[in-house]
Amino acid sequence: MSAVSTEGARVPEQLEDLESFRKRARSWIRSNLRRATRDEMRWGRFDGNEEAELAAVARDREIQRKLFDAGLAGICFPRAYGGQGLSPGHQKVLNEELVGYEYPARMQVPTLSPCATVLLEFGTEEQKLRHIPAILKGEELWMQFLSEPSGGSDVAGALTTAIRDGEQWVLNGSKVWTTGAWWSDWGLCLARTNWDVPKHRGLSVFMLPIHQSGVEVHRIEMINGSREFCQEFMTDVIVPDSDRVGEIDDGWTVGTRWMFHERMMYSSPYVSVPDGGSHGGTAATSLLNIARELGHMDDPSVRDLVGEARMLEIVGDELMKRVTESIRSGRLSDQAAAIGRLFKGTSASRISTLALEVAGSAGAAWTDESAASSTAVNFLMRQVGSIAGGTVEMARNVISERVLAMPRERTLDRDVPFRDVPRSRPTGS
């Protein structure tokens, strides 16, 4: 977190005292925000109702603006860019006070982190002044143009190409797994600017408006019916060189920090999310509700399942705190964020499986009213938490190689020009 977090925390003047901040936040939240409904706690489930989703996005922008006006937006962002210049401790207080209230969920990840944090770290003064205040006011929703259909875990293997043309760049290619690109404004885009050097040395980062003629946004249907993810096809998209972030061909320096911020997810001090999290997955309490509806909480084997789910939640939360604190104090490197990511991914899978077990035959067929109504579909989607935002396999690589310093995996693409790297099974094999 080094550079960015200290920039936020190390303001010269006296920081607002945590208790008075808490009082201010609490009183403002209670008089300005609605109590969260159960649906709002589990966003992203609009079952194809676009109007409802757009209304929710609009409400998020509105809340974000109110927070901004109240001095509660961008807690750890510098005041120069419209933030509050406060500490991660203040963010934590705000998160605690937000519990049970609506909050601008769609503004957080990826807009505030990793997108805005990457801008903060690598943007020019002009870029920061132009975009960060707009983001904090809810005027700009950002998406990561990072993953590619051909890429999988190999983010640095981006095939999207940017070719220089005077003071501008021409982008062509496809990006995927952007959440809600169809209602977002800007994309932070990793593109290849040089095919004749090894892959990490030929990338650059750009920003571009999503709603323009060269960008076609296609919504992807997931197996739970959700259409929150999108794929974008970029055809001759023109980006001025002033919208490049970081140095030419040095995009991997940006990308490394970008992915660090991505792994921090909701533990980042740059995002506001009610403490205890409302970020998807199946919660132990939902297992409890199923077991109760079936009248099975008296069965020790069912208590075991419910207890295991709860155990994993509790331990995961404590682990996140420990890892965050360890990175902050320097005990562990930034790369250790992968530890929390790995645990959350694997435990979410396990909890979905426990829920299916608790549900019994109600996991095979159900009514909408049943406590188990989303159990099987959650189970179908169980691996999402281990795939999205960097797979658990990549997390395991990072932990073993970057935290435990074990020898790096052999890659065949490190020392050769990117254009010569094998990208598919040879014909005939």
Added chain:
Amino acid sequence: MSAVSTEGARVPEQLEDLESFRKRARSWIRSNLRRATRDEMRWGRFDGNEEAELAAVARDREIQRKLFDAGLAGICFPRAYGGQGLSPGHQKVLNEELVGYEYPARMQVPTLSPCATVLLEFGTEEQKLRHIPAILKGEELWMQFLSEPSGGSDVAGALTTAIRDGEQWVLNGSKVWTTGAWWSDWGLCLARTNWDVPKHRGLSVFMLPIHQSGVEVHRIEMINGSREFCQEFMTDVIVPDSDRVGEIDDGWTVGTRWMFHERMMYSSPYVSVPDGGSHGGTAATSLLNIARELGHMDDPSVRDLVGEARMLEIVGDELMKRVTESIRSGRLSDQAAAIGRLFKGTSASRISTLALEVAGSAGAAWTDESAASSTAVNFLMRQVGSIAGGTVEMARNVISERVLAMPRERTLDRDVPFRDVPRSRPTGS
């Protein structure tokens, strides 16, 4: 199983009919063998009582001799070498009839398989005539001089060296994990005969008497107190060239089959073992006994644990049958024996853990009379089933590379002279 098994099965004359064989075996067993005691069902636990162990070995030799005299030894070994020239089906019948009776447990693995089967496959006619009948009569107990202290899973990386000196060889080095070498007669030994070629191309196999001045046998104490395993130190051991098995420097051809037979373990048609197995590990019935003693079989969560153990046993047995049959029919290659090995190793670990869970605090401290008396110690030894006889990691390599034909793991020792292969952490790193 190819070469060897068909050699055994394809005798020209009419094979004894299975039912009449069963009658003959049954009647002989009932009039000549004792019912097995519980201790005999779980051999290898003499708690340091050497006298009792030696007596058991003597009894095993005696039973083996009786079986030989009764025409019930070496069912699938050719008649030319003292065997019965019958089929794996006959061996299966014998195994079924042996259930509940004493049998020469120490004669089976590794004497009959892999040692005698390797001799059968690679030995000269003279070697076979000299040793196989003696083995089948119980006169020779054999051990595998295969693993080395430095070697771990890398069996072909043997450092034990054989240097030619006219018509004989001089062996120096150390072997480890031989079961009961101190009461055995012969060792089948893999040694390096050429350091100037890549490792698989410089090995040869020898046979040598264990009780001689150049061989020092050291017993290893395991964490359960058992001292069944030994380590041998060979100093200038002279082996005549006539006791070499297979070609010079072609020992890996022998070694590959050797390890195949090793992975077959008790599923080999060359060994006699009561059906259902008595080969170590914790059985589901022992979990049941613990649960009953504690009065917990009414608890569904305890039934779950006991049921899981039983499930793993049943599935493991059916899997072994399927894999054996698949190898026999050619659906899968010999290498698929690693599938059974992997399952048995991991399920044995799991069952030991289930037992510890069932035992509750009786797993922390116990009386000798308690049903849970061996639970914790079995748990301490839980990984043995995943280490001994080739680790599960090696099994996973074999399955992915040899059965699924996935790309081989990169080795740094394949194309360089063995003496140049890195064998330890470089100084200073």
Added chain:
Amino acid sequence: MLLALSSDQEFVRETTERFLVEQTPPNEVRRLQRDTAGFDADYWRRGAELGWTSFLVGEAHGGGTISGAGLVDLSLVAYEFGRHAAPGPLVSTNVVAGALSAHDAQTEVIADLLAGTGIATWCAPELRSFHGSWAPTVEIRHDRAEVVVLGKVSPVEAAGQAGHLLVTGRDGDGITQVLVPASTAGVSIAPLRTADLTRRFGAVTFDDVRLSQDAIVGAPGEASTDVDLQFHRTLAILNAEAVGAMQAAFDMTVEWAFDRYAFGRPLASYQALKHRFADMLTWVEASHAISDAACCAIDEGSPDAAELASAAKAFIGQYGAEVVQDCVQLHGGIGVTFEHNLHLFLRRFTVNRALAGTPAEHRQRIGAILDGWEAAA
């Protein structure tokens, strides 16, 4: 699936496979998501001609086995159903047809089921794992010449499509089964949602449903052994299908691992993934082994049929879920899109896992069986 098929068995398996490849490719399965029944009547009738509904029916009623072991024969069809996530009420129709045939009951219904022109389903008891046995949720009473059925069963496969419902009920201290035409007064069916695209389920309520005595299948009060057999057959067919679904997902994923490159080399070259493939292959083979062993034991009426049937259901449900989900994981994001085919197998697998007892329920049943057996021995 069985290791060694006779040529007749192989013929049926292969005919079924070819038919399914043609008739229900993945996009057809996706289309059927919006179909009320989840399958076309003509498809089912043609499948019946291939023998899909005949193996548990006696020759006297026009059925018959290929190998002498009807459930084993049927498991080959079920396996192909799983491998192609095929539509159609395979489990329910076969189980009911077999039950009727065993008692020479309702021969016209049997004929319809055999021909694929009729559909039937079983309103089965629930597995009460704690006692290691099943228990009906329906009560059957006798009121002079009439049989009265009361209660609710959920979920019931193909309840909305079936013309006849075989109902298992408590009858005093005994167990009685009756065949209820779906159109009988007092029968109501509420549709349920499910994870499978082509399977349909309903909750069936029997509100004072009255039938004549000849609706009873088998001896009144003495259907307990029949129900055991039906239960075990259900498990066996669900298992064979689940193994087919696992195999399909696994095969796709092996292929993918060779095709997909990351960091300049195929996924199949990464040891961490190779080791997971080794585990998966082991579990797939083990699932085949225990599924087949259970089929044989049930067909033979072997004393260990109950233990093997539950071991198969428990093992396949537990380890198979990890296999299929790891296939998703190895595919990455594309593996959770509706466009990709992988989820068709995941869906079939998931529903079968949840039906007729979960892995934990069957493990508990095995524990109970072991306890009983050991106590008796």
Added chain:
Amino acid sequence: MLLALSSDQEFVRETTERFLVEQTPPNEVRRLQRDTAGFDADYWRRGAELGWTSFLVGEAHGGGTISGAGLVDLSLVAYEFGRHAAPGPLVSTNVVAGALSAHDAQTEVIADLLAGTGIATWCAPELRSFHGSWAPTVEIRHDRAEVVVLGKVSPVEAAGQAGHLLVTGRDGDGITQVLVPASTAGVSIAPLRTADLTRRFGAVTFDDVRLSQDAIVGAPGEASTDVDLQFHRTLAILNAEAVGAMQAAFDMTVEWAFDRYAFGRPLASYQALKHRFADMLTWVEASHAISDAACCAIDEGSPDAAELASAAKAFIGQYGAEVVQDCVQLHGGIGVTFEHNLHLFLRRFTVNRALAGTPAEHRQRIGAILDGWEAAA
């Protein structure tokens, strides 16, 4: 272990570590296997001088905390005990000393415990996971001026070494605790076997043991909250030790993976093993996190202390076992020899896992707590 230690805490931790490294190296631990008590009296007395027995005792009795949170301070010592598989009755003596001090009872005994010249142990109730709570196996009656103790407790740590036994018993509808001198008539102790080399356990029988009223610790019939605290403290100390043992095993194995070569390269370069190390590190860190969180919550008397204590015991017992056993696996054959040090940590871990409730029992307790809380909320 805690992330941020104060310099005073670090001093105690480091002094303890240095003392253990000197006094109980692995061969000394092996030697103590054949020692009746499992530790030397002088060793324990010197450890007590370092503060091992003082953190749960009030200042009025000569104890005191370093940080204000005595259990947290003690957890640092327990962690080092685990990291060195150290001998000595750490759990039992501290829990009893803390209980006596809270009620200003038996100050002479406290003084002995503090000085390391006396040993005490707790004859604790059993965890009945189904109810999410503990239940005594001992009955306490009142017979005029006397208190009568009846029943059996097993296993009891250091039962054969302890001069005093704190006994928790049912007393009508309430819970009463009494401190019983081990020499009292009617107390008999049968030694038990265990997997740890230096821990000793016994089964303690109270056959009509009679004591005067002043043996009662706390208010008669009202010790329930005291017992909760003792139980949670026991869990916390066992957990901190277990985390230390895990960390020691893990560190040894990381080192081994760099040193050991197979096929020309270090084990640490194999991706399949690297991924397992990543899982292990994650579980080790998670174990530290939950162990520390539970210690703090118990010390603060936080309402979620019970849930965190059980989550820690359940998680560490379940995942820690896989970590330590995978360390054995990665060592190969040498990892299961008596000569290697790894088993010292495996032993300590295994015994702690089995004491005071297994992972399943604590998961069930968490389920029960959640059920109760949700019902109350």
